[in-house]
Every structure is written in structure tokens, then in C-alpha cells.
Amino acid sequence: MELILLDKEWTLRALVDLGFGQSEAEVYLFLVINGPQKASAIAEALGTNRQRVYRTLKKLQSLHIVSGTKKLPSRFIVLPFDKTLDLLARDSLEEAIRIEENKNDILALWDYCFKKR
Numbered sequence: 119m120e121l122i123l124l125d126k127e128w129t130l131r132a133l134v135d136l137g138f139g140q141s142e143a144e145v146y147l148f149l150v151i152n153g154p155q156k157a158s159a160i161a162e163a164l165g166t167n168r169q170r171v172y173r174t175l176k177k178l179q180s181l182h183i184v185s186g187t188k189k190l191p192s193r194f195i196v197l198p199f200d201k202t203l204d205l206l207a208r209d210s211l212e213e214a215i216r217i218e219e220n221k222n223d224i225l226a227l228w229d230y231c232f233k234k235r
Contacts, residue, residue: 136206141166141174146183149196156191181205 126147133143144164149155152163161171175194178184183202186192197205217224 136203137210139174139177141170142178145171145174146178146196146202149184149194150199154187154193154195156193158191160194181209 129147130140130143133146134140138146145160148160148163155163157168157171157175160175161168164171175184175186178196179186182205183197184194185197186194196202
């Protein structure tokens, strides 16, 4: 049992290191372990309220990491971990490209705002 808790804690830290918020990591991992679930079941299992869970699910849905069933009450389904890593890698690469493309403008603005005149 202790090994499972260590693995869970390690996984939560790894997800946070990948860019998840703590709540996002907890909900994601819960869905990975338990499969499709209603928001109320997630909230009860994580010891939080449904509004917080719904906000977290909405964030994960905006990242295309979680989807909900059309049938009410919705059950939320998580994207497999390998696909989640692909999405996170693609998003990070796109952000790095945007920064590189705007680097000169960013530096010019920085110099204008903070360089001693």
C-alpha cells in the first residue's frame, strides 16, 4: 500500500512538473486510475466540492485532455497518457516557436522599458 502511495505522489509531482496545476493533476490521475466518472464521484473521492472539480474539468477539456459524455449526468473520460504527453509536447514546442519568432520585439520592448536612459 505504501508503494502505491509513493507512486501516486511521484506521479502527481511529475504531472505538475509537466505543467498541470495541482488540482488538474489530481483529477487527471483519478480518472486514469478509476476510468470514466461523474463530477460528483470525483469531488467525493478527492474530498473537494463539485464546483472546483467542474472548473478543473473545464480547464482539462480546454486542453483536450478530458472529454465528457453527452448523456447526462456526464461522465468524464481522460485521454491516454501517451496522447496527453504528445499534446503537452506539441503545445510547448508551439510556445517556444512563438517566443523565438517574437524575440526581437520582446527584447526591443524590454530595452525601451528598462534600459537606463
